[in-house]
Amino acid sequence: MTARSLHSLAIAGTMAGALTLSFGHAARAQDTIKIGELNSYKTQTAFLDPYKKGWELAIEQINAKGGVLGKKLEVISRDDGSTPGDAVRVADELVTREGVNIIAGTFLSHIGLAVTEFAGKKKVFFLAAEPLTDKITWQNGNKYTFRLRATTYMQVAMLLPDALAAKKKRWALVYPNFEYGQAAVATFKEMMKAKQPDIEFVTEQAPPLGKVDAGAVVQAIDDAKPDAIFNVLFGADFSKLVREGTTRGVFKDRTVVSLLSGEPEYLDPVKEEAPVGWIVTGYPWDKIKTPEYLAFLTAYQKKYNDYPRLGSIVGYVTMTSLAAGIAKAGSTDTDKLIAAFEGLKLDSPFGPFMYRASDHQATMGAYVGKIALEGGKGTMSDFKYVDGASVLPSDAEVKKLRPATE
Structure with a gap:
């Protein structure tokens, strides 16, 4: 056999191998439904480490039952860099390079807003898992974006009855100076003024996110x-x-109402210093006794030998939501998925x-109660579950808040 013949055979073999590899990739791609996921994993570890465990558990359970539409779910996860610009770049890479047409995730509200805008422009389905600003589903909402967690408006409304029952006139406001904090405080002020016209807001402390000078804030x-x-x-x-x-004794003999502070990811680090008596939204992970919750708790503890945080719930339900929506749509087609998610x-x-x-x-609710100390750790007492549907404005009211052209 001549050298030229050998060379030709080698090229043919290489091409055949490449084609086989290509067909193999194509076959695997056809066997999976790809979901793009992005989040601030490097900077918000307290919430997002459990969140990732939650969605990994959901994917494992869904795929163990045969997946969705006869295909396994595959999550391609990326860090969003904790900035709007990086998040949009990452979202675009997931769509253009990885070929996904479903994206989910984000934690910080301004990141969620940036990805909401991206989804609207690129016509990509986006399930915002955690960001709480109302704008994602109201003022900045679009047909391609849905949101899972109870919003700032919803959580403030859940706390309002207790805040009003305290009958306090002079209030101090403390919040991180970015979209989430600004939105929560604006809602609180509006709701409280409507019900208690003589209320006074005597100071507003708005430190940059992650850079609080706590001594100066509590002194003020x-x-x-x-x-x-x-x-x-x-x-x-x-x-x-x-x-x-x-x-410094600043909380002594003062009513404190606090968003998210009953969540174990934030209570656990303060240990025995947990501020007893604060009225909070949160998650009493070891005290919920419903069958559906206990099934989740058992599976989570078996897989991770650890207890869930609220992030675990959010991650888990993010992926079970997507699976349910795809199943209802019978397709991953964007318009069909939107129609399936509505209702x-x-x-x-x-x-x-x-x-x-x-x-x-989404109308998934949250728990409201008081911070208590048990066994040297913070927990929640006197809590109740508040259905999200009970604290949302009517369809007619939100129609006025949504963009006129979607």
């Missing part, structure tokens, strides 16, 4: 002599506020909920 609060405090700080900022405020009803560890057709907001 104390100097203003409020009767009550509304707090929106979370994560490390919350821990610093609690420790500094407790040391989609499904179960969760917190019980049944739905995605509203009017604004694409």
Whole structure:
């Protein structure tokens, strides 16, 4: 055989191998439904490490039962860089390079808003898992974007009855100075003024996210002599506020109403310094006894040998929502998926909920109660579950809030 013949055979063999590899990739791609996921994993670990465990458990359970439409779900996950610009770039890479037409995730509200805008422009289905700003499903909403978690408006409304029952006139406000904090405080002020016209807001402390000077903040609060405090700080900022405020006695004999502070991801780090008596939204992970929740808890603990945080619930339900929506649509076609999600009803560890057709907001609720100390750790007491549907505006009202042209 000549050298030229050998060379030709080698080329033919290489081409055949490449074609086989290509067909292999194509076959595998046809066997899976790809979901793009992006989040601030590097900067928001307290919430997002459990969140990732939650969605990994959901994917494992869904695929063990045969997947969806006879295909396995495959999640392609990326860090969003914790900036709007990076998040949009990552979302675009997921769509253009990875070929996904379904994206999910985000944590910080301004990141969620950036990806919402991207989804609207690129006509890509987006399930915002965690960001809480109302704008995602109202003022900045679009037909391609849905949101799972209870919004700032919903969580403030859940806390409002207790805030009003305290009958305090002078309030101090503490919040991180970005979209989530600004939105929560604006809603609180509007709701409280409507019900208690003589209310006074005697100081507003709005440190940059992750950069709170807790000593200066609590001193400013104390100097203003409020009767009550509304707090929106979370994560490390919350821990610093609690420790500094407790040391200086700033919370003593003052009503404190606080968003998210009953979540174990934020309570656990303060340990025995947990601020007893604060009225909070949160997640009493070890005290919920419903069958659907206990099934989730058992599976989670078996897989991870750890207890869930609220992030675990959000991650889990994000993926079970997508699976239910795809199954209902019978397709991953964007328009069919949107139609399926509008009015989609499904179960969760917190019980049944739905995605509203009017604004694409889920009605999954949250727990409201007081912070208590048990066994040297913070937990929730006197809690109740508040259905998200009970604290949402009517369809007619949200129609006025949504963009006129979607």
